[in-house]
Amino acid sequence: MSKKIMPWIDLLPQSQQTGYPQRRDEIEGLMAEAAWLSRRAEELRAKAYFASLRLEGDAKARWTVEAVEDAKRSVMQSLAGARQ
Numbered sequence: 536m537s538k539k540i541m542p543w544i545d546l547l548p549q550s551q552q553t554g555y556p557q558r559r560d561e562i563e564g565l566m567a568e569a570a571w572l573s574r575r576a577e578e579l580r581a582k583a584y585f586a587s588l589r590l591e592g593d594a595k596a597r598w599t600v601e602a603v604e605d606a607k608r609s610v611m612q613s614l615a616g617a618r619q
């Protein structure tokens with residue numbers, strides 16, 4: 536059983552005739568969807584992170600570790616210079 540948000544709505548006199556409980560339920564649905572989307576985003580970030588590790592590993596297998604690290608360092612220096 537899930538806890539309702541804003542349960543006080545149900546205690547208001549004649550609240551069932553106002554549409555307020557339905558509006559509350561819609562808000563509850565939005566919150567549930569947001570929670571699901573947050574979990575999904577976390578899963579996608581993890582998937583992207585591990586894919587980037589595989590890509591970097593593949594690049595280091597094709598080129599030298601030094602070449603890959605030099606390229607990464609070059610990009611980081613360019614980005615740092617652009618911020619100044």
